[in-house]
Amino acid sequence: MNALLEMHEIKKTFPVRKGIFQRIVGQVAAVNGVSLSIERGRTLGLVGESGCGKSTLAKMLVGLYPPSDGEILFEGKVLAGPDTGAEFDATRKIQIVFQDPYSSLDPRLPVGDSIAEGLVIHGIGDNKSRRKKVGEILELVGLPPQAGDRYPHEFSGGQRQRIGIARALIMDPEFVVCDEPTSALDVSVQAQILNLLKKLQAELNLTMMFISHNLAVVKHVADDVMVMYLGRVAEVAPVDDLFANPRHPYTKALLSATPIADPERRGERIKLTGELPSPINPPPGCPFHPRCPLANDRCKSEVPALLPAGPATVACHAVEEGRDAA
Amino acid sequence: MSTLGRASASVSEVIAEEGLLGDPVPLWKRAWGRLLRKRSGQVGLIMITTLILIAIFAPLIAPYGPEDVLIGVEDVSRREAPCVHILGCDSSRPQHLMGVDGNFRDAFSRVVYGTRVSLMIGLTTVTAALFFGVLLGSIAGYFGGLLDNLIMRVMDVILGFPSLLLAIAIVAVLGPGIQNALLAISIVTLPAYARVTRASVLSVKELDFVAATRVLGGSKWRILFRRILPNALTPIVVLATLGIATAILDAAGLSFLGLGAQPPTPEWGTMLGSERNQIFSAPHLVFFPGIAIMITVLGFNLLGDGLRDALDPRLNS
Numbered sequence: 001m002n003a004l005l006e007m008h009e010i011k012k013t014f015p016v017r018k019g020i021f022q023r024i025v026g027q028v029a030a031v032n033g034v035s036l037s038i039e040r041g042r043t044l045g046l047v048g049e050s051g052c053g054k055s056t057l058a059k060m061l062v063g064l065y066p067p068s069d070g071e072i073l074f075e076g077k078v079l080a081g082p083d084t085g086a087e088f089d090a091t092r093k094i095q096i097v098f099q100d101p102y103s104s105l106d107p108r109l110p111v112g113d114s115i116a117e118g119l120v121i122h123g124i125g126d127n128k129s130r131r132k133k134v135g136e137i138l139e140l141v142g143l144p145p146q147a148g149d150r151y152p153h154e155f156s157g158g159q160r161q162r163i164g165i166a167r168a169l170i171m172d173p174e175f176v177v178c179d180e181p182t183s184a185l186d187v188s189v190q191a192q193i194l195n196l197l198k199k200l201q202a203e204l205n206l207t208m209m210f211i212s213h214n215l216a217v218v219k220h221v222a223d224d225v226m227v228m229y230l231g232r233v234a235e236v237a238p239v240d241d242l243f244a245n246p247r248h249p250y251t252k253a254l255l256s257a258t259p260i261a262d263p264e265r266r267g268e269r270i271k272l273t274g275e276l277p278s279p280i281n282p283p284p285g286c287p288f289h290p291r292c293p294l295a296n297d298r299c300k301s302e303v304p305a306l307l308p309a310g311p312a313t314v315a316c317h318a319v320e321e322g323r324d325a326a
Numbered sequence: 327m328s329t330l331g332r333a334s335a336s337v338s339e340v341i342a343e344e345g346l347l348g349d350p351v352p353l354w355k356r357a358w359g360r361l362l363r364k365r366s367g368q369v370g371l372i373m374i375t376t377l378i379l380i381a382i383f384a385p386l387i388a389p390y391g392p393e394d395v396l397i398g399v400e401d402v403s404r405r406e407a408p409c410v411h412i413l414g415c416d417s418s419r420p421q422h423l424m425g426v427d428g429n430f431r432d433a434f435s436r437v438v439y440g441t442r443v444s445l446m447i448g449l450t451t452v453t454a455a456l457f458f459g460v461l462l463g464s465i466a467g468y469f470g471g472l473l474d475n476l477i478m479r480v481m482d483v484i485l486g487f488p489s490l491l492l493a494i495a496i497v498a499v500l501g502p503g504i505q506n507a508l509l510a511i512s513i514v515t516l517p518a519y520a521r522v523t524r525a526s527v528l529s530v531k532e533l534d535f536v537a538a539t540r541v542l543g544g545s546k547w548r549i550l551f552r553r554i555l556p557n558a559l560t561p562i563v564v565l566a567t568l569g570i571a572t573a574i575l576d577a578a579g580l581s582f583l584g585l586g587a588q589p590p591t592p593e594w595g596t597m598l599g600s601e602r603n604q605i606f607s608a609p610h611l612v613f614f615p616g617i618a619i620m621i622t623v624l625g626f627n628l629l630g631d632g633l634r635d636a637l638d639p640r641l642n643s
Contacts, residue, residue, distance in 0.1 A: 062541045096541050104534035108353055108556050114535070118542040151352060167538065 003037040003073075004207045005061075005175055010034045010070035012056050016280060028279045030056040032231035032287075033070070035306070038224075040174075043201065043208040045222025045239065047215060047254070051276060053231040054211045055099075058179045061209065062096045074175070092122060095168035099180040101160035105152040111163045112138075112148025118171045137166045141196060158189035162196065169200065176201075178210045182217060194220055215258050219243055227251045230287040231279060232303075237312030247314045249292050286317065294318040360636040367632025373625030381441040388435035389421075392592040396420075397430040404428060405601075405608040425610040428601060429590070433611060436592040437618050443593045444622055447508060447577040448570035454512040455573075456566050459519025464558070466520065467527030468550050478524065481517035489514040490579055497585040504593070507586035511576050515569055522565050526558035533557075560637045567630035571623040578619050594619050 011033055016026040031053040038044045046054050059065045061072065072079040074094065098104035105114050115137060116130045125133065135145030141162040152160060161181060168176055178197065182190040198221055201208055212218050218225055218239070225242045227234045227250065235248040246252045253270040274291045277283050286304050289295040296317070304315045317323075361367040380387060396402050401419075406426040409415035424433035466477040484492070496510035497503075530536065531554050539553050578595030580586035582602075587593035589600060594615040601611035 059537075064537055064540060092543075096538075098534040098538065100534055104538055106535045106553060106557065114538075117539060117544070121539075121542050121544050121548070153353065154351065171542070 002040055004040040004075060005209075006035075006037040006073040008035050008070050008073070010057070010060065010072065011068045012053070012060060012065060013068045026280050029231050029282065030279060031060070031067075032279075032282070034228070034231070034233055035070075036226060036233070036236065038175075038207055038209065040207050041205055042223040043210055043221055045218035045225040046209060046211045046228065047213060047218055047225060048228035048234075049213060049254075049276060051230075051279065052228045053279075054213075054228060055179055057228075058096065058177045058209065058211055061175075061177050062094055092118070092171045093173050094175045094177065095171055095173040096177040096179060097161070097164050097168050097181045100184050101157050101164055102152075102184070104164050105160055107152050110149050110151055111155070114152075115148065115163065115167045115170055118167065122171075133170060134166075137170045138163075140169065140200070141166045156189075157185050158192060161185060161189075161193050165193075165196065165200070169204070173206070175207045175209070178208060180211050180213070183212070183214065190217070197221060215243075215255065227254065230277060230282060232287055233306055233315060234288065235312060235314045235316075236306070237314075241311050245310075247309055247312055247319050248316050249294050249318065250288050286315075292318075294323055296323075357636045361632050364632045364635050366628045367636060370625050370628030370630070370632050373621065374629055377441055377445060377622055377625060380438060381445050384438050384442055388432075388438040390432040390435040392436045392439035393431065393590045394435070395430050396426065396432065402426050402430055404430060405604060405611060407608070408433075408610055424614040425608070427597070427611050428604065428608075431590075433597075433614060436597060437594070437614050439592040440594045440597065440615065440618060441622075443504075443587060443591065444574050444577070444619070447504075447511075448574045448622075448626070451508050451511045451515065451573040451577070452566050452569045454508075455515045455569070456519055456562070458512075459516045460523045460555070460562060462516075463520035463523025464527045464550060464555055467524035468531060468546075468554065474524070477520065481520050484514065485517045487514075490576060493576060493580060494583070494585060497580060502585045502588065504581075504587040504591065507577055507580045510580070511573050514576075515573060518565065518569070519562065522561050523558065526561055527554055530554045530558045564630055564634040564637065567626055567633055571626035571630070574626070575619065575623055 010031055011029065012031040013027040013029050015024040016028060017023065018025045034053070034057060036044070046057065048054050056065065060067050079094075105111060112131070112134045115134050119125055119130050119133065124130075131148070134148045138145050138147055143159060143162055143166070147155075147159075147163075152163075155163065161184075164181070181197070182193050185193060194217060197208070197210075200206065208221075210218065210221050222239050224236060225239050226236045227242075227248065229250050234250045235242070235246070237247070242251065243255065246255050249270075253272050256270045270293070272291045277287065277290060283290050283300075285301045286292070286295070286299045289299040292299065294316075298317050302317070304317050304320070306313045306315045307320055309319055314320075361371070390396065402422070404426070405428055406422065408425040409419050409422050411417050411421050415421070422432050422434060424437060427433050427436065462477050462481070466474040487495075492514050493507070493510040496513060497506050500506040500509065527550075536549060536553050539549050544553070577586055578593070578598070581593045581595030582599040584596075584599060587596045589596055597615040598612050601608065605612050
């Protein structure tokens, strides 16, 4: 196996503090034991509702948070674990495209300087060669090279996102994390950005993790899809398989919530009851059991393991026991 | 990057579609334009510019030296009322636009030279308070935790005292004099800068472009001083402009009480203080320095108001 990036039992907990002495009264498990591996050149789509730990996972990948437990391997080398803390030597090879193109660029800096900042920090090239590279990278993302002299407020949301992509790509990364790169954009611009990302991935042979809560977007760009629920992995499957044949009850509910432009196929919507449980006080057993139509006593007490089911891996007792055949 | 050329997207298409014409406009240039369009900004800027010119060219404007005693030089009497020739004062009398003070000095020359002293006071105290306040506030806001608590609680203690009272106490300990007065004013105004800086840093440090620099491996100091601080500076600039007015007023107050600038320094507060008992017999000697203080404070306040409007981030869209 040629896994570029591997995660083993990654956990991230945040302390909950209260009172004037900032006493720690609890822990929020934002990411609770996630393992995954991404092969070189592939795109992993990461979906799940708000608060399921998608963005926390992304931030740990690029070193913005150190994981509380578990380790991240990049090209077989330990990138981050509880001991290495925030020390990051692979900052060049893993880059991120942020969600909000309005806050991801320094408003006081010409965008060319923002794009070149990584080169400056890592001491790559001199001023002249950096300028040239900025021009090239701007063209690559579909902007005129002289746009580098302009300030962020002179660009539209879609253009800013192109600049955000340029900033990630100028470091010649091998792995790019896209944290909902299209959710702040107009629908018409979303398609442009998605196509740009797909095209760049093919041409530069990038490996990507694509985070989104829009299933249609994930279907368009991803090779594999990972569904997260309350800090845990619910299901991982190749994209076609997942959309054609969802296994985990949560994935089924998620897919059925996508509007389908076909009146013949409507009416099979699975409605989930209840709220997403609080990650401060997660339910025992399977995190999904309070909302799951297939839950039984085992689900309430035992955390399901990720087990292979056909081409996919699923963390569900019902699937394991064959109770899901409905 | 050999793939760059091939990958180049339809550049002209994007330009045509979203439009990128004209020269790049830096953010500060737009703010400057907005400042000049606002009435309060215009008036404040004109007043401050005039005061600065007066301070620079004081020796050319003032007919006498600020400490020249005119007894025996001219035929003047003590605390003589203003004598302006074009307003009908006998041209055989020496002209004194604001009269003569209790020590036979030309009040107008003293008020003109006082501009220097007051602007110097305003700028030095605010610069010192700004430097240390911004440093402490940004460290507190950026690093947080125990350091934050330590710094901000000390600031709270300073803020707990009425500012002028604390300034008086500091000067009382250090001894009267203009340098000690400046130090005292810097200390009592420092917490305001620290607080505003901390709040501003706290809000900016969560933005994605700061995270972007961290992802790229930028050092803590690069992140704090290159990314966060320049973007957190707007409210601090406004506060500092308004702070110059307060500092001048406080310094005048200390001098009035005899704790700041010592005679014969031509300081407006000192001038008010030394002639306060003659307010009924020679009102011109307290009137003109008072007006000078008011104009200066008003000018900085108007400029501060204009800056606040011009730098409002909501207008930056």
